[in-house]
Amino acid sequence: MDFVKGLMLGLASGxxxxxxCGPVLIPYLLSRGGNILNNLLTILYFMAGRLAGYLLxxxxxxxxxxxxxxxIKSEKAVFGVIYIVLAGAMIFYGFKRAGGDCAVKRxxxxxxxxxPAVLGFLTGLNLCPPFLLAFTEAARMGVLWRSMLFFAAxxxxxxxxxxxxxxxxxxxxxxxxxxxxxxxAGVMGxxxxxxxxxxxxxx
Amino acid sequence: xxxxxxVDQKRRLGTSAVKAILLTLPILLLTGLxxxxxxxxxxxxxxxxxxxxxxxxxxxxxxxxIYSGRISRxxxxxxxxxxxxxxxxxxxxxxxxxxxxxxxxxxxxxxxxPFCPMVIPMVIIPAALTKTIIFPGSMASIxxxxxxxxxxxxxxxxxxxSWGCFxxxxxxxxxxxxxxxxxxxxxxxxxxxxxxxxxxxVLTSAATLSxxxxxxxxxxxxxxxxxEITSAKVVVQTVIFFSLFTGLVVVMPILTKRRTQCGxxxxxxxxxxxxxxxNVFDVRVDTNKCTQCNLCVxxxxxxxxxxxxxxxxxxxxxxxxxxxxIEVCPRGAISFHIKGTDVGGNGRTAQxxxxxxxxxxxxxxxxxxxxxxIYRVLLLITTGSILK
Ligand code: SF4
Ligand code: SF4
Numbered sequence: 001m002d003f004v005k006g007l008m009l010g011l012a013s014g015x016x017x018x019x020x021c022g023p024v025l026i027p028y029l030l031s032r033g034g035n036i037l038n039n040l041l042t043i044l045y046f047m048a049g050r051l052a053g054y055l056l057x058x059x060x061x062x063x064x065x066x067x068x069x070x071x072i073k074s075e076k077a078v079f080g081v082i083y084i085v086l087a088g089a090m091i092f093y094g095f096k097r098a099g100g101d102c103a104v105k106r107x108x109x110x111x112x113x114x115x116p117a118v119l120g121f122l123t124g125l126n127l128c129p130p131f132l133l134a135f136t137e138a139a140r141m142g143v144l145w146r147s148m149l150f151f152a153a154x155x156x157x158x159x160x161x162x163x164x165x166x167x168x169x170x171x172x173x174x175x176x177x178x179x180x181x182x183x184x185a186g187v188m189g190x191x192x193x194x195x196x197x198x199x200x201x202x203x
Numbered sequence: 204x205x206x207x208x209x210v211d212q213k214r215r216l217g218t219s220a221v222k223a224i225l226l227t228l229p230i231l232l233l234t235g236l237x238x239x240x241x242x243x244x245x246x247x248x249x250x251x252x253x254x255x256x257x258x259x260x261x262x263x264x265x266x267x268x269i270y271s272g273r274i275s276r277x278x279x280x281x282x283x284x285x286x287x288x289x290x291x292x293x294x295x296x297x298x299x300x301x302x303x304x305x306x307x308x309x310x311x312x313x314x315x316x317p318f319c320p321m322v323i324p325m326v327i328i329p330a331a332l333t334k335t336i337i338f339p340g341s342m343a344s345i346x347x348x349x350x351x352x353x354x355x356x357x358x359x360x361x362x363x364x365s366w367g368c369f370x371x372x373x374x375x376x377x378x379x380x381x382x383x384x385x386x387x388x389x390x391x392x393x394x395x396x397x398x399x400x401x402x403x404x405v406l407t408s409a410a411t412l413s414x415x416x417x418x419x420x421x422x423x424x425x426x427x428x429x430x431e432i433t434s435a436k437v438v439v440q441t442v443i444f445f446s447l448f449t450g451l452v453v454v455m456p457i458l459t460k461r462r463t464q465c466g467x468x469x470x471x472x473x474x475x476x477x478x479x480x481x482n483v484f485d486v487r488v489d490t491n492k493c494t495q496c497n498l499c500v501x502x503x504x505x506x507x508x509x510x511x512x513x514x515x516x517x518x519x520x521x522x523x524x525x526x527x528x529i530e531v532c533p534r535g536a537i538s539f540h541i542k543g544t545d546v547g548g549n550g551r552t553a554q555x556x557x558x559x560x561x562x563x564x565x566x567x568x569x570x571x572x573x574x575x576x577i578y579r580v581l582l583l584i585t586t587g588s589i590l591k
Contacts, residue, residue: 015332019332019406019409019410020410022406022409022410023403023406023407023410026402026406027399027402027403027406030402176395176398179392179395179399180395180398180399180402181399181402182399183392183393183395183396183398183399184398184399184400184402184403186399187396187399187400187403188403188406188407191403191407191415191419194419194439197439198435198436198439201435202435
């Protein structure tokens with residue numbers, strides 16, 4: 001039952017979820033210039049990170065319960081920091097050695113598998129509206145495994161909207177798209193940085 | 204070199220005075236209708252003088268452009284004048300109708316935000332997903348912007364950026380100040396930045412259901428209207444607007460002698476490049492005549508030419524059809540061209556076919572702003588106040 005509920009919520013609000021993840025994932029996929037299969041793999045890494053973020057929240061939701069859920073919502077500072085970390089990763093990726101082949105290759109830990117997972121994890125920790133709904137629902141459950149099952153189902157439901165982004169691989173021969181993707185990741189990072197700073201200021 | 208340029212250019216478009224007068228006649232007629240707006244000619248001098256001066260100015264520019272064949276030089280004069288007059292006319296009108304340049308929440312709720320084509324790429328996805336328009340204003344006003352945009356795009360494509368945009372003349376004006384550029388080389392990768400900005404604003408507008416370019420990135424907020432400062436967020440936004448304006452519209456154009464806002468940042472320019480396919484004109488290099496001297500590459504204000512594109516014989520999609528390269532090429536190898544026809548075969552006809560709609564757009568966009576600005580100056584001289 002919890003699984004079905006989570007799945008339904010994910011399916012119902014997945015388009016909004018995709019709109020929230022798109023700004024992070026789309027520039028990254030374009031900049032990689034991979035084919036559809038490579039993109040699917042990258043999206044899977046991204047989603048694995050996102051699932052980890054969700055499950056972390058599932059644990060929090062279980063531990064916090066309904067009352068604390070409200071207080072976490074208002075805990076803007078935490079999300080401010082998350083935004084800033086995400087911004088840092090994207091700015092680094094986007095602008096580091098603009099013109100070089102692959103900025104992240106040079107920074108060992110940020111290799112092509114870990115980086116999308118890190119992006120996914122940080123995106124998973126963002127408070128987008130459907131996610132808040134899921135969080136509130138999971139917080140009511142009171143049992144850890146139910147809360148985790150609910151979030152996992154929610155993740156599956158929303159993923160239906162994210163996987164089709166692999167189609168961007170069709171444009172892989174257009175070299176310009178790689179530059180555009182890289183730079184867009186950097187600009188997006190600056191945008192998240194504003195959001196992070198504003199969140200911190202409003203904390 | 205300058206003389207060489209003129210002689211070769213004359214071969215392409217310049218003509219005799221009589222022919223130039225004849226070719227100016229259609230513009231004389233159409234701008235006559237445009238300047239008066241089809242209304243009877245006003246009797247008061249303060250209304251009549253601005254219209255007459257604007258009419259004479261626009262038509263003299265067209266005549267000189269045709270007579271000399273120096274498309275870019277005379278376009279620039281009109282385009283920069285229009286941009287400068289736009290600031291004066293727009294802001295004084297704003298202050299008269301709304302009381303100040305400040306945009307309040309109430310103005311936004313009432314949909315009192317003026318026309319801006321930049322809205323188009325931002326509203327498409329949210330409109331498709333939610334059936335709502337994420338910009339203050341009615342469906343009808345957005346609809347009319349869309350129709351106007353489609354018309355301009357079909358007629359000129361990215362030519363909008365050199366013949367229509369009310370902001371383009373600002374960085375073009377500043378790019379003309381220095382005699383020599385201080386910064387000469389800009390990494391080609393940065394010429395993709397405007398597409399990246401476009402991608403970011405489309406995605407973030409879809410995610411946040413708000414026009415993120417208007418809220419966060421528009422440099423021209425600095426000289427048109429800006430949001431009332433009511434929070435730290437608006438302070439940050441205002442600092443960004445002023446920094447972008449100073450950096451991209453003033454300082455960088457002076458240092459590089461290029462239109463850095465239009466060529467490197469403006470997402471509307473990128474959007475026009477993507478939709479440029481709808482338009483029949485492009486700029487082509489006759490590779491048989493070209494000696495690869497790269498003068499055109501160095502002079503293109505929006506970075507639309509590089510060695511590779513010259514070798515391939517065509518400007519990149521970011522070409523704003525300003526005519527500068529046509530003017531500087533000592534071999535007369537570059538011309539406006541109608542897609543699907545021979546390169547170099549129809550140079551003169553293609554140029555004329557392009558110049559008429561392009562110039563008319565500039566005249567339509569510019570005439571109201573120029574006469575409006577002259578009117579404000581006369582008002583100031585005669586009454587001591589720039590406002591009615
Ligand atoms: S097109 Fe003209 S200006 Fe450009 S490289 Fe060739 S000859 Fe030189
Ligand atoms: S390629 Fe020529 S016409 Fe196009 S923007 Fe550059 S200078 Fe102007």
